[in-house]
Amino acid sequence: MVPLDRLQRIVERFEYIEAQMAQGGGDLARLGREYAELRPVVAEIRAYRRALDDLEAARGMLDEPEMRELAEAEIAGIEARLPGMEHALRLALLPKDAADARPAILEIRPGTGGEEAALFAADLMRMYARHAEARGWSFEVVEEQWSELGGLRELVARVKGEGVFARLKFESGVHRVQRVPETESGGRIHTSAATVAVLPEAEAVDVAVDPNDLRIDTMRSSGAGGQHVNTTDSAVRITHLPTGIVVTSSQKSQHRNRDIAMEVLRARLFDMERQKAHGDRAATRAAQVGSGDRSERIRTYNFPQGRVTDHRIGLTLYKLDQVMQGDLDELTDALTADAQARLLAEVE
DSSP, X not given: OXXXXXXXXXXXXXXXXXXXXXHTOSOHHHHHHHHHHHHHHHHHHHXXXXXXXXXXXXXXXXXXXXXXXXXXXXXXXXXXXXXXXXXXXXXHTXXXXXXXXXXXXXXXXXXXXXXXXXXXXXHHHHHHHHHHHHTTOEEEEEEEEEOTTSOEEEEEEEEESTTHHHHHGGGOEEEEEEEOOTTOTTOOOEEEEEXXXXXXXXXXXXXXXXXXXXXXXXXXXXXXXXXXSOOEEEEXXXXXXXXXXXEEEOSSOHHXXXXXXXXXXXXXXXXXXXXXXXHHHOSSOTTSSSOOOTTSEEEXXXXXXXXXXXXXXXXXXXXXXXXXXXXXXXXHHHHHHHHHHHHHHHHO
């Protein structure tokens, strides 16, 4: 178990931050973030320490004949709860991904499979939009390109809310679909795929972007799928010359488009730095679910059988309809638990 003196130091740090915030001293934004990170940890520590104190007090009553039976029952109850409390405390103390609390940039593109892949990409977009709505997150489309048949050629969206990246980061990878396309007259099952990338939104201090490294172009924007007759010169395309990254934003406000495109560019550059840092630490991190490689097939959606299989953890759910309606919690919870188990095995 974690040494009690380490737990005490964590509580003391939390109480110091609490006092600083009450006095309005220090960097309140930084203190607020640390306070929010430590609060659930300290709650687990305090509950665990109360249980230990209660156990010691109950054991102290064993020598009193009239209290012995009550003490034994209390001791048994506390000892039965302690393993679960210790496990919860170890989870709370696991190293946190600093990006977990951030908003995310969600990117979806069709893979192999032609128009059916584009239609599946559109289904994935709707799935994530519904999931965001169910969790009370905002889902803002930055860039979207549609095919004539209603398929999605590209989506870039910003998702904001509590714990967005922590929940969505497991979605990065290749999503495969097996179903009979609407355009298939012979009733044959086709397999196609779409790629999903989830990037933590970067702050300006995370990534230094030299304005001289940017080429900014203004383009005419014609709306989704060319359906809108009226066009404007509001779309903005930013090219980061050193990396070749191109970001486009086609909202109504040109000024807003520049800001949004820069946010997406910073997120992609920040993600490159994170991937490089992870690769430098280890070729494959045991603490990660899967390799994190977006070329990796992570999940299969089999429509004829109504099932979803996550290949990273071998989980199959026969609730495809609910998943496509945005009910991703069972998948995400299982992936989170697996990631935590891997981390625990690494640190113990």
